[in-house]
Amino acid sequence: FFGSRSTVTERNPVFSTINADDIAQFKEILGEKYVIQDEERLLAANTDWMRKYKGSSKLLLQPRSTAEVSQILKYCNSRCLAVVPQGGNTGLVGGSVPVFDEVSGVLVCEAGCILENLVSFLDNQGFIMPLDLGAKGSCQIGGNVSTNAGGLRFVRYGSLHGNVLGRRVWADTFRDGSLELSRIPLETMAIVAHFVSVSKRTSSMSVHVGSLEAVLANGTVLDMLGTLRKDNTGYDLKHLFIGSEGSLGIVTKISILAPPKLSSVNLAFLACKDYVSCQNLLLEAKRKLGEILSAFEFLDGNSMDLANVLILGTNIYVHASREKLEAFLLRSMEGGLISDGVLAQDMNQALSFWRIREGVPEALMKAGAVYKYDLSLPVEKMYDLVEAMRIRLGPAAEVIGYGHLGDGNLHLNISLPEYNDNVLAQIEPFVYEWTSKHRGSISAEHGLGLMKANKIHYSRSPESMASVTKWNQLNREELPLGASEEVFMVEKKIILS
Ligand code: FAD
Ligand code: MLT
Ligand code: ZN
Incomplete structure (x- = not known):
């Protein structure tokens, strides 16, 4: 570790160690090019932005589709391999680096749209990204949603809980004028971007970007997209993923409400x-x-x-x-x-x-x-x-x-x-x-x-912490979410289980 004692974390012995068969399996799923073992690239991925936390993952995976994310997670779950999702790696609390000393976790490098590219794309279309932050040149929207990033425009546009939509945006009313995000020259675009389409609603003043979809640790693709404006059938699951820092699965598609550009700033x-x-x-x-x-x-x-x-x-x-x-x-x-x-x-x-x-x-x-x-x-x-x-x-x-x-x-x-x-x-x-x-x-x-994984009690009552634990237990035992082991699969979030 680079930082002081506060950055030392014990590895959970529940997880297995990666071996040559695992690597071969990943190469089969992704192709050689997207299974990274190059030391320099691993060092960058294993080090957080503040250079405070340092991991020792031996493998970086770059899936390009939800299906690939799903296959990887399913495999890791069956082998009990630890996974750390990573976006732009600009997080400031050591959440995106696998920090375990001896054993390699598998770093699934979940990519996506770089926030700044979305900001300028929307700006060109006459809209505003409701989120803006200093790390915009590197952070990715998947990471932003997973951390529920606040940033510089929160005072006006509020939290991503309010801006991330849970319904399909490519319904008929939005089709006119829709643009494929892949047309934007984004050199760093990877999995999220391959799926996200930016749709411009011509009939009104708002735009929605992509939609929210997540892959659970056992490979189940959780489709939280919908076509309905109002839908009160049970829990609004997408909110669990917003701010869950990868502990419940990997976010692969996102929908964000973007307000129209202001006439003057x-x-x-x-x-x-x-x-x-x-x-x-x-x-x-x-x-x-x-x-x-x-x-x-x-x-x-x-x-x-x-x-x-x-x-x-x-x-x-x-x-x-x-x-x-x-x-x-x-x-x-x-x-x-x-x-x-x-x-x-x-x-x-x-x-x-x-x-x-x-x-x-x-x-x-x-x-x-x-x-x-x-x-x-x-x-x-x-x-x-x-x-x-x-x-x-x-x-x-x-x-x-x-x-x-x-x-x-x-x-x-x-x-x-x-x-x-x-x-x-x-x-x-x-x-x-x-x-x-x-x-x-x-x-x-x-x-x-x-x-701050073990500091939650300073801001949460024992009752609310107990209900998270209870929820996780229920999740493993009863809920049909395919959630049997996913809470365990994300090693750094073990505190929640
Ligand atoms: P990463 O750092 O890669 O990951 C962050 C966490 O999300 C990790 O736990 C990771 O495992 C998880 N994760 C990443 N992608 C996914 C995914 N697709 N699915 C599931 N889990 C995932 N934050 C603010 O809130 N407001 C600010 O104003 C702000 N300003 C910043 C300024 C600077 C200069 C820097 C360096 C950081 C700033 N941050 C700010 C912190 C950081 O940029 C945000 O937390 C950002 O949202 C992280 O995005 P990322 O893509 O870099 O995620
Ligand atoms: C900011 O507001 O500048 C960010 O959250 C980063 C930081 O806190 O240093
Ligand atoms: Zn801030």
Whole structure:
């Protein structure tokens, strides 16, 4: 492992070890080219974005169809081989890397559309991807859905639970004007993209991308597509897959509701003298800008320093329509909520503002080791934790706070030259206990991964944890989901079973 003791995970002895017969079987299913044993490529797949978790998988599989995913999983299930789905490998909680020391798991490299390609594709069609995040150039939509990623537009468009559709989108009404996604020149497109079609509904203002389908660990293809607008026959299963981080199966097809492009987009980069002013500004922005507010991000002075930007004070972004925004800014300046600021003059300037905000995680990575916490907290309490942590750690580490203020989501990051177990002991469990005491969530948008798999109790009651366990037991014993062993098959998620 690269990180400190927090990244060490024991392998579950239930799983078998991969052998030559297994590899031959995979080659038969996928063809030689898609069964990767090349050390360099394996190293990349075995290492997470933060270079904190390191796996030892000896095999990377690149299936190109749902049928291939199904065959692979069926085989792995019969041999009891561990599988880790991987999308763009940009997850921040060590969820996409197989971390087990000696024994190789099988890394099923579930691919898909790179988020940025979807964003620009939709933009060209006059629509918006309701999801946007700094990792858009690498992360894949399958990974986004599996982590229920939040990102920069959540304040307006909400969670993927609301945007991922569970019905067929290529019903007759959508056929007119439909476009095959495979026409977009995406060099990295793989399995999801082979199936996803982007349909443009000409008769109204919305577009739906693909649809949600998943393959369970025993190979069963779970078709959660439907043609009906309303369907209350039992559970809405797709929601279990959104945010389940690969623990229930591999997502192979997705449907996302994309709203029409806005006629104008404006961005202001503002400085407030303290955190209380930021809070008040958010309140005012919600009141006065209402539905035209599509992002409200926050960076503290330390984040800005780290991103090498010479703007002092506490900074926030507000993303809204120009006329209303100008009036709002004027009032907020007069009222003393804003001490300085700039309204982007054109798209290039707006993009350069966003690059500052989106560049913070990368700047942190470059600065050395980082302990990263992704918390939901009441907005009025949020920055107290950053300050409490600064007092607690003293000069031993740099404590920085940024995040999605509009959603009550703090990214608390502790940066130091290298991982240090003594510092970690000062941070944890303090950070989790503090969050729990204030009825927050220890995982706002990044998921649990390996990092927080055994920390669920800080945010979930014993009763709700017991009901997940119960559900898994029922799932194995009684439910006709073909779910007999799939919860076990995804090794890193064993905590849920
Ligand atoms: P991976 O990292 O490959 O996998 C993530 C998890 O999903 C793993 O548990 C993996 O096993 C599982 N998985 C992947 N694909 C599938 C599939 N098809 N079926 C089943 N399981 C699957 N996250 C946010 O929420 N908001 C942000 O604003 C944000 N910004 C980021 C900025 C940067 C610079 C970086 C590096 C990361 C950021 N993230 C953010 C975290 C990360 O990008 C998201 O979690 C993203 O959704 C992960 O997608 P991925 O394709 O890289 O998935
Ligand atoms: C962000 O908002 O920048 C991401 O969630 C990544 C991070 O928390 O560092
Ligand atoms: Zn974030």
